[in-house]
Amino acid sequence: MKKEFGNFLFTLPMFLMLFFLAANAKTLAQEETQTKVETSSPTLLPFDETVLEAGGTANSTFADVKLAPLGEIIAQNPPETTPVEPVNESPVTSVSELSDIQPTDWAFQALQSLVERYGCIAGYPDRKYRGNRALTRYEFAAGLNACLDQVTKLIASSTANLATKEDLVTLQRLSSEFRPELAQLRGRVDNLEARSAQVEANQFSTTTKLVGDAIFVAADTFGDRANNTRADDTKDDTNTFLAYRARLVLQTSFTGKDQLTTALQADNIPILGSSTGTQMTRFALDRTTNYPEGNLFLANLYYRFPVGNNANVFIGTRTLNFPLWVPTFNALNGNPLQGGFSRFGQFNPTVYRPGFDGAGAALTYKFSDRLQVHLSYIADNFFANRPENGIFNSSSQAAIAQLTFSPSKQFDLGLTYTRKYYPTNSGNNLTGGTGSAFARNPFGQLATTSDNFGVEFNWKASQRFNFGGWFGYTLAHQEVGDNNDATIINAALTFSFPDLFKEGNIAGITVGVPPKVTSNDFRVAGQRREDKDTSLHIETFYRFRVSDNISVTPIFYLITQPEHNDANDPIWVGVLRTTFTF
Numbered sequence: 001m002k003k004e005f006g007n008f009l010f011t012l013p014m015f016l017m018l019f020f021l022a023a024n025a026k027t028l029a030q031e032e033t034q035t036k037v038e039t040s041s042p043t044l045l046p047f048d049e050t051v052l053e054a055g056g057t058a059n060s061t062f063a064d065v066k067l068a069p070l071g072e073i074i075a076q077n078p079p080e081t082t083p084v085e086p087v088n089e090s091p092v093t094s095v096s097e098l099s100d101i102q103p104t105d106w107a108f109q110a111l112q113s114l115v116e117r118y119g120c121i122a123g124y125p126d127r128k129y130r131g132n133r134a135l136t137r138y139e140f141a142a143g144l145n146a147c148l149d150q151v152t153k154l155i156a157s158s159t160a161n162l163a164t165k166e167d168l169v170t171l172q173r174l175s176s177e178f179r180p181e182l183a184q185l186r187g188r189v190d191n192l193e194a195r196s197a198q199v200e201a202n203q204f205s206t207t208t209k210l211v212g213d214a215i216f217v218a219a220d221t222f223g224d225r226a227n228n229t230r231a232d233d234t235k236d237d238t239n240t241f242l243a244y245r246a247r248l249v250l251q252t253s254f255t256g257k258d259q260l261t262t263a264l265q266a267d268n269i270p271i272l273g274s275s276t277g278t279q280m281t282r283f284a285l286d287r288t289t290n291y292p293e294g295n296l297f298l299a300n301l302y303y304r305f306p307v308g309n310n311a312n313v314f315i316g317t318r319t320l321n322f323p324l325w326v327p328t329f330n331a332l333n334g335n336p337l338q339g340g341f342s343r344f345g346q347f348n349p350t351v352y353r354p355g356f357d358g359a360g361a362a363l364t365y366k367f368s369d370r371l372q373v374h375l376s377y378i379a380d381n382f383f384a385n386r387p388e389n390g391i392f393n394s395s396s397q398a399a400i401a402q403l404t405f406s407p408s409k410q411f412d413l414g415l416t417y418t419r420k421y422y423p424t425n426s427g428n429n430l431t432g433g434t435g436s437a438f439a440r441n442p443f444g445q446l447a448t449t450s451d452n453f454g455v456e457f458n459w460k461a462s463q464r465f466n467f468g469g470w471f472g473y474t475l476a477h478q479e480v481g482d483n484n485d486a487t488i489i490n491a492a493l494t495f496s497f498p499d500l501f502k503e504g505n506i507a508g509i510t511v512g513v514p515p516k517v518t519s520n521d522f523r524v525a526g527q528r529r530e531d532k533d534t535s536l537h538i539e540t541f542y543r544f545r546v547s548d549n550i551s552v553t554p555i556f557y558l559i560t561q562p563e564h565n566d567a568n569d570p571i572w573v574g575v576l577r578t579t580f581t582f
Contacts, residue, residue, distance in 0.1 A: 094115065094116070097123075098111070098121075098123050098128060098129045099128055100128045100129055100130065100131070101129050101131070105131070107131060111129070111131075114147070119150055120143070120146045120147035120149075120150040121143075121146075140178065140181075141178045141181035141182050141184075141185050142185055145182055145185060145186075205252075207252050207253060207254060208250050208251065208252040208253075209250075209251045209252075210248065210249070210250055210251075211248075211249050211251065211581075211582065212246070212247055212248040212249060212581075212582055213246070213247060213337060213579065213580060213581045213582070214244065214245070214246040214247075214579075214580045215244060215245045215246070215285065215337070215577060215578070215579050215580075216242070216243075216244055216577070216578040217242070217243045217244065217245075217269055217283075217285075217341075217575060217576070217577055218240065218241070218242050218575070218576040219240070219241060219243075219283075219573065219574060219575040219576070220238060220239065220240040220241070220573075220574055221236065221238045221272060221275065221276050221281060221571060221572065221573050221574075222236065222571070222572040222573075222574070223236055223276075223569050223570050223571035223572055224236055224568070224569045224571075225275075225276060225277040226276060226277035226278040226562035226563050226565070226568035226569075226571065227277045227568075234277075234569075237275075238275050238276070241270065243267075243268050243269040243270060244267065244268060244269070245265070245266075245267035245268075245269055245285050245287075246265070246266055246267070247263055247264060247265040247266075247299065248263070248264045248265075249261060249262070249263045249264075249300075250262040250263075255305075257305070257306050258303070258304060258305040258306070259303070259304045259305075260302075260303045260304075261300055261301070261302055261303075261304075262298070262300070262301055263298070263299040263300035263301075264296055264297070264298060264299065265296070265297060265299035266294055266295060266296045266297070267285070267286075267287045267288075267293075267294075268287055268293045268294050269283055269285055269286045269287050270286060270287070271283075271286045271287065271289070272286070272573070276562070276571055277562070277563075277568075278436075278559065278562040278563050278568075278571070279343075279433055279434060279435070279437070279440070280344065280434065280435065280436070280514050280535060280537065280559045280562055280563070280571075281342075281559060281562075281571055281573050282342070282343040282344075282433055282434065283336075283341055283342065283343060283575075284336035284340075284341055284342060284343050284345070284346050285336050285341070286343070288357075290357070290382070298318055299318070299319060300316070300318055300319045300320075300324075301316060301317050301318035301319075302314055302315065302316025302317070302318070302319075302320045302324070303315050303316070304325075310365055310366045310367070311363065311364065311365045311366075312325075312363070312364045313361065313362070313363055314361060314362040314363075314364075314376075315360075315361050316358075316359060316360065316361075316362075316378075317359045317381060317384075317385075318357070318359065318381055319357045319358065319381065320358050320359060320360055320361075320362065320376075320378055321353075321354055321357065321358050321378070322351075322352045322353075322354065322376060322378075322398075322400050322418075323346075323347065323352050324362075325362050325364055325374065325376070326352070326362075326364075326374040326376070326400065326402055327372075327374075327402075327404055327412065327414060328346070328347035328348070328352055328456065329347070329412055329414055329456040329457060329458040329468055329470070330346065330347050330456075330458065330468055330470075330494055331458075332466055332494075332496035332498065332506060332508060333345060333468075333494045333495075333496055333508040333509075333510050333539075333541075334346040334347050334494075337579050337581070338506065338543050338551060338553070338579065339496075339506070339508055339541065339543065340508060340510055340539050340541050340555060340557070341541070341553075341555045341557075341575050341577055342510075342537065342539050342555075342557050342573070343432075343433060343434050344434040344435070344490075344492075344512065344514050344537050345492070345494075345510040345512070345537065345539045345557070347456075347470070348416070348454045348456055348470040348471075348472045348490070348492075349431050349432045349433075349434040349435070349472070349490065349515060350418070350430070350431055350432070350450075350452045350454065350472040350473075350474050350488065350490060350515060351400065351402075351416040351417070351418045351452050351453070351454035351472060352416075352418075352432075352454075353431065353432020353433070353434070354378060354396075354398040354418075354420065354432070355396065355398070355420065355422070355427065355428075355429030355430060355431070355432050355433070356380040356381075356382075356396045356398075356426075356427070356429065357380065357381050357382065358378030358379060358380065358381055358398065359378060359379060359380075359381035359384040359385075359391065360376065360377045360378035360379055360384075360391060361376065361377060361378075362374070362375065362376035362377075362378075363375045363376070369406065370405060370406050370407060371403070371404070371405060371406075372403075372404040372406075373401070373402070373403055373404075374400070374401070374402040374404065375399075375400070375401050376399065376400050377397070377398075377399045378397070378398055378399075379391035379392070379395045379396065379397045379398075380395045380396040380397075380426070383395035383396075394423055395423065395426075396420075396421065396422050396423065396426050396427070397420070397421045398418060398419065398420045398421070399418065399419045400416065400417070400418045400419075401416070401417050401418075402414055402415065402416040402417075403415045409460075410459060410460040410461070411457070411458070411459050411460070412457065412458045413455075413456070413457045414454070414455070414456040414457070415454075415455060416452075416453070416454035416455075416456065417451070417452065417453055417454075418451075418452040418454075419449070419450070419451060419452070420449065420450045420452065421447075421448070421449050421479075422447065422448045422449075423447050424445060424446055424447045424480060425445045426445075427441075427445075428440070428441035428443070428444075428445055428446075428448050429441070430442070430448065430450050430474065430476060430488065430515075431474075431488070431490070431515040434490075434514055434515055435488075435490060435514040435515025435516060436514070436515065436516060436517065436531050436535075436563045436564050437563065438517040438520070438529045438530065438531055438564075439488050439490075439514075439515035439516055439517050439531070440515075442476050442486035442488065442517055442520050442522060442529055443476070443478040443484060443486070443522045443529075444522075444524070444529075446478055446479070446480050446481055447478075447479035447480045448476055448477065448478060448479060449476070449477050449479055450474050450475065450476040450477070450488075451474070451475045452472065452473075452474045453472070453473045453474070454470060454471070454472045454473075455470065455471050456468070456469070456470040457469060457470075458494075463498070463499075464497060464498055464499055464500070465495075465496070465497060465498075466494075466495070466496035466497075466498070467493075467494070467495060467496075468493070468494045468496075469491070469492055469493040469494055469512075470491065470492055471489075471490075471491045472488075472489065472490045472491065472515070473487075473488075473489055474487065474488035474489070474515075475487060476488060478522060482521075482522075484520070484521040484522040485520075485521055486517055486519065486520040486521070486522065486529070487517070487518050487519045487520075488515050488516065488517050488518070489513070489515070489516055489518055490512070490513055490514055490515040490516065491512055491513050492510055492511065492512025492513070492537070493510070493511050493512065494508065494509070494510050495508065495509040495510075496508045500542070502544075502545075504545035505542070505543060505544050505545055506542075506543045507540070507541065507542045507543070508539075508540065508541055509538075509539070509540045510537070510538075510539040510540075510557075511536065511537070511538050511539075512536070512537045513534060513535065513536065513537070514535055514537050514559075514564075516531045516534060516535070516564050517529060517530050517531045518530070518531070531563070531564030531565070532564065532565065532566075533561050533564050533565055533566045534561065534564055535559055535560055535561045535562060535563070535564045536558075536559075536560045536561075537557065537558075537559060538557060538558045538560075539555070539556070539557035539558075540555070540556055540557070541553055541554065541555040541556070542554060549580060549581050549582060550578070550579070550580055550581075551578070551579045552576070552577070552578050552579075553575075553576075553577045553578075553579070554574075554575070554576050554577075555574070555575040555576075555577060556572065556573070556574050556575070557572075557573050558570060558571070558572050558573075559571045559573075
């Protein structure tokens with residue numbers, strides 16, 4: 001009875017949300033309020049089973065992330081008073097150096113005198129005087145202070161004859177009138193120098209920035225265990241559990257344009273497939289089985305550097321997986337820190353999930369704002385370091401090529417091709433841990449190659465509504481033994497509602513078909529490894545931003561006919577995720 005009541009409590013909010021979103025979709029699509037939802041932390045990207053997931057769009061890729069220099073860090077925390085706009089370090093020696101000053105200007109003579117007699121005019125960084133704009137008292141005080149310093153130098157150097165008595169009287173009067181502003185200006189400069197010195201003395205490193213996040217997950221599953229049979233051992237015996245994932249990321253820049261990423265992680269989020277009987281219920285951020293539960297391990301190690309103005313190269317020895325650097329067109333719903341939490345709901349799994357942690361290299365090239373290309377080759381990093389295997393022999397391998405078109409700022413389209421190879425008994429995870437068992441390894445554990453094709457898109461219909469989706473088509477071939485082939489498909493549509501109810505919040509819905517084998521020549525006991533029926537994945541979430549660094553997100557998803565088998569009852573998954581970023 002308690003379990004049934006819990007089921008009702010978990011499912012009721014989802015139906016209420018679906019009803020509200022359907023009733024208000026038209027109104028939300030017409031609003032034009034500026035969207036300010038963070039699809040990810042500014043310099044931090046979410047992991048997936050020791051895989052960092054970028055999930056960006058064509059106009060916003062991880063290749064654009066730069067390490068902020070000290071000056072930018074200070075600029076993000078300005079004094080309370082209005083700052084004076086920076087000027088050139090050295091004064092101009094001729095009024096002609098000020099590009100926006102002409103001899104016909106009414107103030108030309110006055111400026112010429114200040115420049116040639118006293119040398120106390122510097123102008124702005126672009127060598128403009130900007131005499132046609134309003135001048136604040138602070139800016140005037142800054143200019144006056146420069147002239148006072150220059151006159152003092154002239155007097156001290158026995159060239160006082162350059163300053164007339166009338167000029168000195170005028171400067172004395174202006175100095176008295178603007179004494180408060182001059183005092184505040186000097187105080188602000190002293191304060192800024194002190195703050196700069198404090199930052200430099202206490203900073204973690206002159207080249208490295210430390211960022212991180214922590215996730216608390218409270219969850220439960222509802223529905224009989226799926227096992228493709230009508231046996232009596234399908235009773236749901238899961239209980240509500242509490243788990244976590246925490247990580248620290250060191251972002252190091254040596255030139256200001258490159259970045260070395262070193263990520264450390266510890267987690268204990270369970271893999272739900274063991275308790276629900278199907279990997280279709282898996283979380284995006286469940287734990288890796290390669291390291292003991294709760295232990296700290298090296299999750300990522302890769303280096304990015306630019307080549308020219310339009311290209312970026314990535315080299316990685318630990319988990320350089322595709323979503324790190326290639327747009328996946330589902331940045332809102334597919335962000336496991338702020339969006340949905342299911343593994344399938346992140347992005348097209350057959351093209352973006354290699355099925356292993358990879359080591360290799362990647363290249364991104366931007367022809368224009370409308371066209372980009374992304375290329376990569378990786379091998380299983382647990383075998384790539386072994387001389388008997390290496391990166392080209394006896395290890396799982398994957399290569400990807402994607403063309404990204406952005407005909408406008410509102411629409412992005414991706415055409416993706418991925419080639420994968422799995423040796424015998426290597427896991428043969430063609431779909432990256434999603435979909436049915438038949439789809440993940442259509443020929444059992446025999447060596448397999450697959451050609452994977454994907455079409456992905458995202459349309460920003462308005463500032464409060466995004467619509468996207470994908471379709472994946474896979475041709476798999478058995479490489480040893482018989483000459484068998486299999487066809488696998490998957491698809492999804494995504495609906496995102498940024499700033500729903502409150503700025504910074506976001507709601508989303510994902511509806512799709514997890515990877516499914518539609519045809520297969522391979523037989524076991526005379527039966528083809530094909531999926532007879534069709535499962536649906538329906539997911540909804542609402543992310544509430546408590547502050548800039550904390551968010552709380554209830555998430556619900558439903559798997560109908562798990563394992564693409566109508567003999568299995570539907571399974572619900574309820575999640576309450578709390579995310580801390582720092």
